[in-house]
Amino acid sequence: MIDYWQQNSAEMLIDVQQHLVMVGLSLAFALVIAILLVAIFLRAKRWLAGLVYFFSLLYSIPSFAFFVLLLPLFGLGMQTAVVVLTIYCEYILLRSFITGIEAVDPQLVEVSLGMGMTNLQSFWRVQLPLAIPAIFSGIQVALASTMAMATIAATINAGGLGQLLFEGLQGQQVVPILWGTILTIGLTLGCAGIVGLIKWSLVHSWKQVVD
């Protein structure tokens, strides 16, 4: 194990970095899209339900097939991987966003409108902040599943920790597979910790008071 690390540490660190970029970009894109979609379709519940259904269909496409299907469009490499991973994240995020926002007491929303907030102000200042705890649990789930799924992206030359796994698979070696697994888990835990910290910084002032 240690030997392998000493011989390949430079490449492995690049794998980690690629993995991080791939997952980070996908999550970031998915997050922005989810907020925009929810903000736009907030008052059109049927559209929103339709979108969730649409993304649930995409989510059910096997990831390997999805990567390969998009190759003609986005080519080999990280680009395709990010597109696919964003779509997978989108379903999870959209679901948790909508659940979180719908769980906000409708009376509070009505009061905010009654006080003269516009729909958008009510969304930004009341619904979104109150939905943050639910939204962040969605982000945690999306993060963990994307981290795992990103390993498959190595098959389309997107790099990342999947390269270690496939190297081990092809060479029938256990060590790279173990390293790939350990690093993926470690990376996921580390990122989950950071996401948790961000959530804490956003809600710690009022959340424990409310609970």
Added chain:
Amino acid sequence: MTETAIQFEHVRKSFGNEVVIPDLNFKINQGEFITILGSSGCGKTTTLKMVNGLLKPSAGKIMVNSQQISELDLVRLRRHTGYVVQQIGLFPHITVAENIAVVPRMLQWDQEAIKQRVDELLTLVQLAPAEYRDRYPKQLSGGQQQRVGVARALAANPPTVLFDEPFGALDALTREKLQEEIKQIHTALQGKTFLFVTHDINEALFLGQRVMVMKDGRIEQFATPTEIVSHPATNFVRELLGTVQQNQALWRDFND
């Protein structure tokens, strides 16, 4: 002094096929404290929500300060109309001071003016500013929360304030205290129109300079409390008054 603040002309409201308010007509003068009394489902809250445009009438005209609501910018109208609901109406994720400052902020008052106003209002509703301004709503008792609710509604000095059963969920003692306070506030602030919805007849008669008794979306009687007690206009009003008398009879029995 007798300028009309709120006027309903042949207002009709239906939800789907269900007609909640068939034909509502009334006038409220500037500076009056009006209570709307009725049992749940009688259309009193619907009436209130039509005043700040949260609900739109299916037909008829609603005038606020002689301007027809349908022609007003609703967001603007609402920022100049106080709105108090049951205690749940405070935003739980921001402090008492921030709750009170919501409307002044939207009206872009400067920071110093907002801070001053918050302290002034907290004092008005008998909460020590230094102690309460940085608390979160959940750290207050029900009565204190509702005081903040009142302060928040008064923040931008609106000419009209709407109350939707604000004291409904409070215990009897707190409720009584707040009723007295709200009455004093109305007297102290002079010229503000208060429209107060309640299902509690004692509350309605105690607070209202005029009381609008509603049933099935119609006005049964709209008169001063004295007038209502001495000359109930309909059987329904008589029955309502009967419940109070029944209560009094009960107390007489206890006292004997």
